[in-house]
Amino acid sequence: MTAHTSEQDNWKKAAGEAAAQLVQDGMLIGLGTGSTANYFIQALGLRLQAGLQIAGAVPSSNASHDLAAQVGIPLTTLDAHPELDLYIDGADEIDPELRLLKGAGGALVREKIVASSAQRFIVIADPSKQVSHLGQNFPVPVEVTPFGVSPVLKHLQALGASAQIRVKNGSTFISDNSNLIVDCRFPQGISDPSSLDARIHQIVGVVETGLFIHMASQVIIGGPNGLQYLP
Numbered sequence: 001m002t003a004h005t006s007e008q009d010n011w012k013k014a015a016g017e018a019a020a021q022l023v024q025d026g027m028l029i030g031l032g033t034g035s036t037a038n039y040f041i042q043a044l045g046l047r048l049q050a051g052l053q054i055a056g057a058v059p060s061s062n063a064s065h066d067l068a069a070q071v072g073i074p075l076t077t078l079d080a081h082p083e084l085d086l087y088i089d090g091a092d093e094i095d096p097e098l099r100l101l102k103g104a105g106g107a108l109v110r111e112k113i114v115a116s117s118a119q120r121f122i123v124i125a126d127p128s129k130q131v132s133h134l135g136q137n138f139p140v141p142v143e144v145t146p147f148g149v150s151p152v153l154k155h156l157q158a159l160g161a162s163a164q165i166r167v168k169n170g171s172t173f174i175s176d177n178s179n180l181i182v183d184c185r186f187p188q189g190i191s192d193p194s195s196l197d198a199r200i201h202q203i204v205g206v207v208e209t210g211l212f213i214h215m216a217s218q219v220i221i222g223g224p225n226g227l228q229y230l231p
């Protein structure tokens with residue numbers, strides 16, 4: 001679905017605000033990263049100003065940390081609180097089984113760690129994120145330690161990927177964890193995301209992938225007809 005940007009922003013905002021309504025007093029929350037998660041963070045800040053009291057929030061990136069601090073969200077860490085009640089984040093692609101592709105913003109490692117530490121992971125998105133097959137619109141991002149990235153590229157190519165080290169604004173992109181991101185496109189398609197994820201993890205030097213398989217508890221899509229909850 002193509003949509004005017006401001007319209008798409010309104011849908012992301014509606015999903016973010018709906019997710020903020022799910023936060024209850026005393027909860028430990030994980031904060032996602034990206035333009036949709038930013039709407040959630042802002043809406044959560046407003047709820048806190050209105051009297052909601054949470055036990056703390058763990059951001060999944062330096063950018064989300066900074067925005068959360070700006071809007072008055074009390075921040076904590078997974079070391080202080082290894083188990084969270086709820087994680088809210090956006091996604092780049094969502095397939096019919098609610099498998100996700102994430103990491104276009106490069107925050108995939110911390111996002112996956114925070115998501116896997118939460119009892120519930122609710123994804124917020126606009127309709128452009130719904131795809132029939134993962135890999136349709138975005139490459140699979142793979143975070144890699146800078147040392148020995150060349151052998152990792154060769155292994156990824158052997159899996160059928162066209163693999164490129166991510167460059168942003170003319171410079172090599174460095175993640176919050178001081179690693180590289182290798183974007184992998186699979187021209188032949190991704191028939192089994194779960195097995196692809198497992199095979200990429202076998203490559204030494206790979207830190208994590210942007211494939212989030214069976215991690216999402218629910219997806220909230222903001223769109224032209226209001227909110228849609230999946231399942």
Ligand SMILES: O=C[C@H](O)[C@H](O)[C@H](O)COP(=O)(O)O
Pocket residue numbers: 032033034035036037089090091092102103104105106107108111
């Ligand atoms: O690394 C970035 C994250 O995975 C984002 O959650 C994802 O790219 C979605 O971002 P946005 O809401 O800006 O489309």
